Amino acid sequence: MRYVKPHFYDSFVCTAGDCPDTCCAGWQIMIDEESLERYENEPGEFGKILRNSIDWEEECFYQNNRRCAFLNDENLCDLYKALGPDALCDTCRMYPRHTEEYEGLRELSLSLSCPKAAKIILSCKEPVRFLEEETEEEDDFEEFDFMMFSQLEDTRDVLFAVLQDRSLPLTLRISVSEQLTESYQNCIEEGRQFDIDDLLRECERHQKEGSLSEFISKHLSEKGADAASLHQWNRQKKELQVLRGLERLRPEWNQILDGAEKWLYQENEETYKNICKEFHQMYGALSNYKEEWENVGEQLMMFFVYTYFCGAVYDDMVCSKMEMALFSIRWVQEFLIVRWLENGKTLSMKDVEEISWRYAREVEHSDNNLNTLEDWLFENYYLIH
Numbered sequence: 001m002r003y004v005k006p007h008f009y010d011s012f013v014c015t016a017g018d019c020p021d022t023c024c025a026g027w028q029i030m031i032d033e034e035s036l037e038r039y040e041n042e043p044g045e046f047g048k049i050l051r052n053s054i055d056w057e058e059e060c061f062y063q064n065n066r067r068c069a070f071l072n073d074e075n076l077c078d079l080y081k082a083l084g085p086d087a088l089c090d091t092c093r094m095y096p097r098h099t100e101e102y103e104g105l106r107e108l109s110l111s112l113s114c115p116k117a118a119k120i121i122l123s124c125k126e127p128v129r130f131l132e133e134e135t136e137e138e139d140d141f142e143e144f145d146f147m148m149f150s151q152l153e154d155t156r157d158v159l160f161a162v163l164q165d166r167s168l169p170l171t172l173r174i175s176v177s178e179q180l181t182e183s184y185q186n187c188i189e190e191g192r193q194f195d196i197d198d199l200l201r202e203c204e205r206h207q208k209e210g211s212l213s214e215f216i217s218k219h220l221s222e223k224g225a226d227a228a229s230l231h232q233w234n235r236q237k238k239e240l241q242v243l244r245g246l247e248r249l250r251p252e253w254n255q256i257l258d259g260a261e262k263w264l265y266q267e268n269e270e271t272y273k274n275i276c277k278e279f280h281q282m283y284g285a286l287s288n289y290k291e292e293w294e295n296v297g298e299q300l301m302m303f304f305v306y307t308y309f310c311g312a313v314y315d316d317m318v319c320s321k322m323e324m325a326l327f328s329i330r331w332v333q334e335f336l337i338v339r340w341l342e343n344g345k346t347l348s349m350k351d352v353e354e355i356s357w358r359y360a361r362e363v364e365h366s367d368n369n370l371n372t373l374e375d376w377l378f379e380n381y382y383l384i385h
Contacts, residue, residue, distance in 0.1 A: 001137035005108035006306070007129040008120050012096070015116050020354070022075040023095050023114060024068040026249040027365045028060045035089035046082050066250075100311065103144040109307050112300075113360035118353045121299055127164040128302050149313045151196050155184055156309050158200050162207060163301050170294040171230075171285070172212060174301065174326065176203070179216040181322035185382060188316055230330055231276045233269040239327065240265065242376055246362065246369045253362050256355075259338045279337045283347050296352055300329055320378035324370075327377060328363070332356055 031039070036059060039050050053062050053069035062069045070079040079087060096114035100107040110117035162168075162176050180203050187195050206215040244257055264272055280286045284293050304325035312318040335355045340347045363369050 001135045001139065002105045003108060003133050003135065004105065004130050006110070007131055008124055009097075009108055009110060009131075011120060012110055012114075012117055017074060017076055019075070020115050021357075022067075022071060024071040024075075024077065024092075025063075026066055026361065028058070028063075029068055029089070029091050030060050032090040035087075038087070042083075050079070098307070100307065101139075102149060102310065102313065103139060103141040103146060107306070107310070109303070111360065111364065112303055113357050113364055115353065115357050118357040118360070121303055122296055122353055122356060123349070124299055125295060127166075128160075128299070128306075130306075145313055148193075148316075149310065151184075151193070152310045152313055152318070154200055155180070155196070155318075156305060158203055159305055159309070160302065162203070162212070163298060163305065165207065166294075166298075168212065169285075170297045173298075174329070175216050175229075176207075176212050177301070177305075178322055178326060182319050182382065185319035188318065230333065231273065233272055236272075236330070236334060237265050239331070242373070243331070246372060247366045249362050249366060250358070252358065256335055256338070256358060259342060260334060263338045263341045264334065275341070276337065278345075279340055282345065283340065284333075297329060297333075300332060300356065301325055304328055317374060317378050319382040320374040323377040323381045324374055327373070328359065332359055335359065 031054065036054075036056075039047075039054060041047075042050050054060070055062055068077075070077050072078050077088075077092070080092075085093070096111035096117045098109045098111050100109070110120060112118050112121060159177050159180065162180075163173050165173060180199070183199050184196055187193055187199065203212075203215055206212045240257065240260055248254065264275065277286075283289050287293070305322070308324060309318075309321045312321050332352075332355055336347065336352060339351045339355060343351070363373065
């Protein structure tokens with residue numbers, strides 16, 4: 001078995017009671033079979049409390065006001081306090097460590113939804129490196145499209161090279177990534193899988209020659225405003241309604257969505273554009289913070305592409321994996337502009353981290369939300385073209 005992880009993966013240490021939030025509220029905590037068996041046989045009074053706190057049919061802990069039954073008023077775990085770390089189920093023991101499984105490969109990552117993990121990911125100044133190791137383990141995949149997966153891995157490597165090319169403005173890196181992925185999807189839809197290798201070589205050639213703008217020019221002239229572009233008034237208003245229609249995991253998320261409506265979209269497009277321009281002159285792409293701002297965007301793009309892109313081997317929706325990354329970048333930025341306005345036009349790295357993990361908690365930790373959003377993005381940013 002091959003294991004891959006980002007170079008900062010092992011630096012994570014839970015901050016426990018010092019965490020600004022809790023990972024034990026807002027979503028179901030599923031329990032693995034081995035832990036269920038242990039909990040079923042736990043002796044004593046605590047064993048009775050434990051069994052009465054489990055939804056045995058759904059195989060998860062009950063919740064009180066969307067908080068795990070074992071989460072106390074100090075945001076600490078009573079099960080951990082009573083039985084120790086070995087008694088935690090796999091979900092609680094592993095979070096925020098995340099694993100994507102493929103034939104012969106396990107890709108490890110930290111979940112952006114954890115405040116400490118978000119800090120590690122977003123504060124990384126160097127390009128992300130991926131570490132590999134081999135074990136003697138074997139898996140039992142019965143069906144796996146290894147040819148497609150190899151092409152996805154090769155494509156992702158090209159995407160990584162483009163996204164981490166700091167000689168290029170981030171907006172160009174993002175646009176190239178979108179163009180490459182959409183062209184890949186076209187090859188799939190038209191039965192031209194054997195053209196994908198040529199597509200990758202073409203992108204690599206343009207990057208080497210410093211002509212990536214040529215790689216995307218024909219695509220953009222045909223399509224008009226690309227999904228990688230930022231601050232598109234009509235699109236943002238439409239996407240906000242999509243966000244409002246998703247399953248709500250935390251009540252605080254309503255405040256963030258309402259803030260976007262209040263501060264950005266209640267007046268007119270000109271007002272909105274002026275707000276965005278002033279923000280970028282003070283904190284964003286046009287400011288003295290440009291390098292830091294582009295680094296945050298790069299790290300977010302690398303996170304979403306690394307975590308989700310190769311998952312297209314299971315559903316063929318390559319384009320929506322990239323559109324999901326672009327959607328996330330746009331909305332983290334929109335919500336940061338709102339936070340900047342709410343703070344009296346000031347912003348800190350702590351704000352960037354908080355908005356990022358709050359966004360990830362709502363979108364990443366609901367299968368319904370992920371699937372609904374991916375389907376909508378595929379239909380609206382690929383099928384309509």
